[in-house]
Amino acid sequence: MEGIAGFGIPAMLIAPLLLSLGFKPLTSIVLPLAANTTAVTFGALGTPFKVGLGIYESDSTVLHTLILNSLPAMVLPFLLAYIFSQTEQTETNWKKDWKMIAGAGFSFTLPYFFTGLVSVEYPAVLAGFVGLVLFVSLFVTKSERPSAAFWLDTFYPYLILVLLLILAKYFLSDYSWKIKDSIRPLSLYQPGLIFILSSLVYLILIQKNRLWAQLFSQGKDTLLKTGKSMATIFLLVCFAQLIQGDLVQLINAHYMGLQETTKLLLNPLIGVTGSFVSGSATMSNLLLGNAIQADVTLGRNLPLLLALLATGSAIGNAISLQNIIMVKSVVNQPLIGYAKLMKYNLLVVGFYVVLVIVLALLIRG
Numbered sequence: 164m165e166g167i168a169g170f171g172i173p174a175m176l177i178a179p180l181l182l183s184l185g186f187k188p189l190t191s192i193v194l195p196l197a198a199n200t201t202a203v204t205f206g207a208l209g210t211p212f213k214v215g216l217g218i219y220e221s222d223s224t225v226l227h228t229l230i231l232n233s234l235p236a237m238v239l240p241f242l243l244a245y246i247f248s249q250t251e252q253t254e255t256n257w258k259k260d261w262k263m264i265a266g267a268g269f270s271f272t273l274p275y276f277f278t279g280l281v282s283v284e285y286p287a288v289l290a291g292f293v294g295l296v297l298f299v300s301l302f303v304t305k306s307e308r309p310s311a312a313f314w315l316d317t318f319y320p321y322l323i324l325v326l327l328l329i330l331a332k333y334f335l336s337d338y339s340w341k342i343k344d345s346i347r348p349l350s351l352y353q354p355g356l357i358f359i360l361s362s363l364v365y366l367i368l369i370q371k372n373r374l375w376a377q378l379f380s381q382g383k384d385t386l387l388k389t390g391k392s393m394a395t396i397f398l399l400v401c402f403a404q405l406i407q408g409d410l411v412q413l414i415n416a417h418y419m420g421l422q423e424t425t426k427l428l429l430n431p432l433i434g435v436t437g438s439f440v441s442g443s444a445t446m447s448n449l450l451l452g453n454a455i456q457a458d459v460t461l462g463r464n465l466p467l468l469l470a471l472l473a474t475g476s477a478i479g480n481a482i483s484l485q486n487i488i489m490v491k492s493v494v495n496q497p498l499i500g501y502a503k504l505m506k507y508n509l510l511v512v513g514f515y516v517v518l519v520i521v522l523a524l525l526i527r528g
Contacts, residue, residue, distance in 0.1 A: 164321075165199055166287030167328050169207030170443065171480075171489045172358060174199050176321065178490045188496040190250040193504060196481050196490060197511045198243055201236045201275070202287040203444045203477035204228055208332055209283035211473060215448025216456075221280055227470035229279040229286075230526065231519050232477075236275060237268035242514060246507050266302030270294040320369075324361040331357050406440070414454035423464060427523055430455070430468050431516050434475020435482075442485030447476035464527065471523055478515050481508045 164173035174195035181191035204211060212218040218225065244264050248255040274297075275290035299308055309317075331352050339348035366377055414433075418426070437447030455472060456465070480486055487504055491497075 164291070164325075165202040165206045166285070166289075166291055167208065167325055167332075168358075169203070169210060169445075171483075171486045173202075174486055174490045175493050178494050182494055187251055188494055189499055189503065190247060192487075192490050192494055192496070192499060193246060193250055193507045194243055196486060196504070197246060197508050198239070199486075200478050200481050200511070200515065201232050201239060201271070202290065203480050204232055204473055205279065205283060205285075205287040206444060206477075208285070208288070211444045211448050211476060212283045215445045215476070216452045216469060216473065218283060221283060223466035224469045224473070225279055225283055227467050227526065228473050229276050231470055231474050231522050233272050233276050234522060235515050235518050236272045237265070238518065239511075239515075240264045240267040242511050246510070250507070263302045267294075267298055270297040270302070273297070320361075320365050323364055324358060327357050327361050327364070402440075414451060418454065426468055427464075427471065427527065428520060430471035431475035431478070431519050431523075434472040434477075435479035435512060435516065436475075437472075438476045438479025439483055442483045444473070444476035444480060447479065448473055451476075467523060467526060471519065474519050475516065478512050478519075481512055 164176055177195040177198075178191045181194065182188060186194075209219075212225065216224070241264055244255050244260070247253075271290045271294040274293040275286050278289045279286040336350065336352040338351045340351060341348045363378075418429075421429070433451055434444075434447055437451050438444050441447050441450065451472060452469065455468060482505060487501065491499070
């Protein structure tokens with residue numbers, strides 16, 4: 164879902180699924196946010212690279228990004244298993260389950276890395292799709308493997324969304340609506356609108372009975388549940404736009420004079436901050452990448468530092484206020500506060516950042 168759609172949609176879809184399967188609300192919110200990190204580096208068919216950094220083909224920056232994220236991708240399932248044991252208040256049998264947990268990381272990382280060597284659009288897509296098949300086929304016991312009918316019954320509504328997103332991506336992404344010269348053109352490819360359209364298609368084609376009554380009832384229910392969240396997200400977007408000039412000036416004024424090692428330590432944190440404030444890895448790369456690329460002192464270390472920024476921007480999705488608000492709106496659990504969510508997701512972000520910095524120091528050495 165992240166590889167195809169991005170923009171917060173994956174966590175919004177997975178959270179209600181977990182809740183409907185009987186997981187606790189806290190688990191249903193925390194796990195999708197924490198898991199939606201590594202794939203964000205190449206989310207929405209490579210948008211953070213193509214739009215955020217102006218990179219359209221695999222190059223040294225992409226290679227550094229793959230290397231920096233491969234080990235954390237292997238470790239992330241263990242963090243998710245630990246968080247699961249805490250939020251569900253259950254014991255994890257590490258001695259018994261470690262092979263399956265490691266298999267989850269392996270199943271994602273293998274297609275993620277090798278696809279990234281030849282493409283910036285499909286690493287996350289194939290890592291999710293191929294990885295899911297590999298994991299279920301190789302690391303899940305036969306008694307727990309779902310049948311083909313189960314897969315189809317469960318996921319066919321989401322296949323409508325995937326199909327519409329792919330079609331819209333290739334037919335609409337090159338077109339935009341220019342309101343006036345002083346305002347940035349608005350792309351006709353809007354995943355949020357595609358998400359709404361796919362819901363309408365599902366209702367029209369599948370749920371044919373009392374169509375208009377369902378549209379009115381579900382539309383009203385959605386507005387009541389998400390009205391405050393939509394208003395908050397709108398204000399956060401306005402805030403991000405207002406401060407983007409100040410962020411660039413801050414980078415230009417203080418970043419260029421720093422030592423190389425300091426920049427290496429700061430870049431993933433800068434990316435996390437950019438994603439936390441703007442709610443988007445693409446926006447974070449776009450806001451901050453240009454300023455970093457303008458630093459002529461970086462020389463041959465520029466690809467590594469850009470990869471650190473892109474990685475930090477992806478990690479920041481786990482604690483982005485916009486993403487948290489979006490997920491909470493679909494789970495509808497107002498009693499779960501942000502402090503409790505941050506308690507777990509900051510653990511993931513902190514561990515991920517430290518691991519990436521260590522890898523970066525080894526690469527530079």
